[in-house]
Amino acid sequence: MSERSPLPAGPLAAAGLNRQHVFDLAALPAEITATLGTTAGFRQLILLGHGGKRLWECVQAAAGAGGDPIDDYCARVVADWFSAELPGHRYRIVYPGSPPVPLQQLGTLAGWHHPTPFMVGIDPEWGSWYAYRAVVLADTGFCPSRADDRAPQEAPLGGSSPCTGCQARPCFTACPAAAMDGASFALEKCIAYRKRDDSKCIHTCLARVACPVGSEHRYDDDQLRHAYSISLQTIREMC
Ligand code: SF4
Ligand code: SF4
Numbered sequence: 001m002s003e004r005s006p007l008p009a010g011p012l013a014a015a016g017l018n019r020q021h022v023f024d025l026a027a028l029p030a031e032i033t034a035t036l037g038t039t040a041g042f043r044q045l046i047l048l049g050h051g052g053k054r055l056w057e058c059v060q061a062a063a064g065a066g067g068d069p070i071d072d073y074c075a076r077v078v079a080d081w082f083s084a085e086l087p088g089h090r091y092r093i094v095y096p097g098s099p100p101v102p103l104q105q106l107g108t109l110a111g112w113h114h115p116t117p118f119m120v121g122i123d124p125e126w127g128s129w130y131a132y133r134a135v136v137l138a139d140t141g142f143c144p145s146r147a148d149d150r151a152p153q154e155a156p157l158g159g160s161s162p163c164t165g166c167q168a169r170p171c172f173t174a175c176p177a178a179a180m181d182g183a184s185f186a187l188e189k190c191i192a193y194r195k196r197d198d199s200k201c202i203h204t205c206l207a208r209v210a211c212p213v214g215s216e217h218r219y220d221d222d223q224l225r226h227a228y229s230i231s232l233q234t235i236r237e238m239c
Helices: 010-014 054-062 069-085 103-110 152-157 170-174 187-194 206-210 221-238
Strands: 019-024 044-051 091-095 130-138
Touching (some): 010 069, 019 103, 054 069, 054 221, 069 091, 069 130, 170 206, 187 221
Antiparallel strands (some): 044 130, 091 130
């Protein structure tokens, strides 16, 4: 690998990690680097995410077992990628893990994240149908990504929030808990509704599904069920 070469994204994308962003550690805000633990010996932070259905299809095909099959699968993809593409380079996965890494702050710096009324990130290409899958410290010297780095099909859409020009706002009316009817998102209403036995949001978020942006990338029912079962379990353990 020559210095400042682009990150070899092809194998990651083929495995479902089809969103990548490279940060130089020296360029990151101090409040982010403070969450990463020791960074001695590392030069860069690589943010990996998925958009759309591809990752879930890969996870199903790999039939991964374990506590969280997506996390286990992504850790294997990262390990295989370093082994095949970057032999001899050091890395450490800081997300998933603890302490928490500010994913939405990284996503904002990467140009991936704009806030929605229901508190999930959105961008013009993928809508809300993407997620952060791994954050990796590495001793690499790739060319850092720019916040406006976008695939050619994304370029005409620009980087502004889709919510800015959304007049109809179907997410508001789709929420059965009316969690967005106030000045800010009422998380307590959402949580109370999701815990109800007759809730329509046990395995989904109807507001998210109602958003037309990136709807072609919307997760299928199995992927939705997986994601929202985990969040509901967390809610029930904490509340
Ligand atoms: S429906 Fe409109 S306001 Fe709601 S998240 Fe989608 S773009 Fe934003
Ligand atoms: S999960 Fe259901 S209750 Fe919560 S914001 Fe989404 S639509 Fe509303």
